[in-house]
Amino acid sequence: MINQLVNNIKKLDAPIVVGLDPMLDYVPEYIKKSAFAEYGETLEGAAEAIWQYNKGIIDATYDLIPAVKPQIAMYEQFGVPGLVAFNKTCEYAKSKGLVIIGDIKRGDIGSTSKAYAVGHVGKVAVGSKTYSGFCEDFVTVNPYLGSDGIRPFMEVCKEEKKGMFILVKTSNPSSGEFQDQQIDGKPLYEMVAEKVAAWGDELMGDSYSYVGAVVGATYPKMGEALRKIMPKSYILVPGYGAQGGQAKDLAPFFNEDGLGAIINSSRGIICAYKQDAYSQFGEENYADASRQAVLDMKEDLKQAWVK
């Protein structure tokens, strides 16, 4: 899967992942009206609305982008129907040739991590049969529990040729409270990055590892140091756009080959129609506004990654 991700990025000249983070407030009224007419103002109605909204965005952008990143929290808030919408979204995006990065941020004691890994990137055995519960190609993983929490994901990823992005330095304002703590003269996020590089060496694709890292666009200086510590790991970079990360600061996240980083934008793309810059599209054409926002992001990012 890492090879497919790299090939998609090269083919499209677009190190971009669109974050599918649907809140009901983002969904145009006409979509909600139709979903509520069919299912009422219920969890099922909300799930139908976010699914239809996502489908519109995927249809309008799939030929421009290598990957999507559905954020599972946005679906879980609608309970079981929300999770059904999550799965439908992943399956549909996959049918369009997109790589699926499930932003699930899991990680637990070994036996529990194994179940998370099996459920999201593996196959579960039921009697003599096996099933894929969900169908992501990559998942995000929290390293706080140490190797016990990571190795089960590595084992399943190795078996299935899927991948993971481990949280190294997150984009949020308080990420430094723990991640920047100095231990033996080194920040914790660098220690995690060293482990990511070592785990990554065990699971190499053609040129990049199946084990990647998450590093926020909001911390470009740290991104520069981390790029050097993990040369073979793809970096998933959230924080561009809505959180203030800017293209001009992103060059250090890339390797000399122009690869090695994929930049996420969620609200900046899926809510484009609500922004002044795209107001001419109107609510009815929200998906066209998202397409234009992807084209603009691609242009904006050229300053960071075209060598």
Ligand SMILES: O=c1ccn([C@@H]2O[C@H](COP(=O)(O)O)[C@@H](O)[C@H]2O)c(=O)[nH]1
């Ligand atoms: O460090 C991190 C890790 C994950 N995220 C997730 O990425 C998106 C960002 O959404 P925007 O609307 O583009 O701000 C969201 O799903 C976060 O949970 C992150 O922001 N930072």
